[in-house]
Amino acid sequence: MPDDVRCLVDDDGCRGQVPRDAPVMLCERHLAAAGDWCEAEYGASDVLPSPCVLCGSRLGVRHRSGWLCAVCEWRHGDIPDDELPPPRVDVVYYLRYADRVKIGTTANPRQRFGAIWHDEVMAFERGDRALEQRRHVQFAADRYERTEWFRLSDALRAHIATVAAGIDDPWSRHARWMSEAIALRG
Structure with a gap:
């Protein structure tokens, strides 16, 4: 922006110098006023x-x-009202043990995982038994017969990577879903 640009506000006779890096053509005083308004409003x-x-x-x-x-x-x-029961948030989980992955569902993952031998919680996906069944069908070619365990194929690995994208810790995602459900309840 050239050095000689003047403030767009002229109803108070301002026409002050606009900073070179200003996002809009306002002087520092009017930029500050706009920032204060945005902070109060949003x-x-x-x-x-x-x-x-x-x-x-x-x-x-x-x-x-x-x-x-x-x-x-x-x-x-x-x-939070401790007398209210915690909200129910169903999740489809992906647990890895060695080179196998269990695809299951639960509303209480910490309790459920205590009963399942596993090396890693790979991802959570919000959903119930219907979504779990769709995942079982989707990865049926990799399924160990009559179990919820699957071979960690390239397709399953890619799906889990998509589900977990941007999430370093699956438990943080679960905590957010729980807190959102509590906040919605009020």
């Missing part, structure tokens, strides 16, 4: 004063009315 991302009680995230959005978790949108400071 909130500002910042670090929460303490971790979210639902999902553990530290990222929040600060509004005039208070903080919201940027991950699950739980209002910071609100306490």
Whole structure:
């Protein structure tokens, strides 16, 4: 942007110098006013004063009315009602043991996995028995007969990579689904 560009605001007689890197043709005073308005209207991302009680995230959005978790949108400071049962969130899971993968479903993965010998939780996919059955059909060629265990084929490995894309820890995805379900319940 040339050095001689002037502020678009002329109703107060401003016409001040526009910074070279300004995203719009406003002087610093009017850019600051626009930023303040955006922050008041839409909130500002910042670090929460303490971790979210639902999902553990530290990222929040600060509004005039208070903080919201940027991950699950739980209002910071609100306490979940411990008398309510936890929400049911069904997941299809992919557990690896050696060169085999178990495709199953559960609403309580921590409890379920305690009963299954495994090396790694590879991924979670939100879904119930219907989705689990579709995955069993999809990978039927790799299935060990009359079990929920499958050979870790290239096709299955690619599917799991797609399901897990962008997620370093499958448990963080499950925690988010649980916190979202609790937040929706209110």
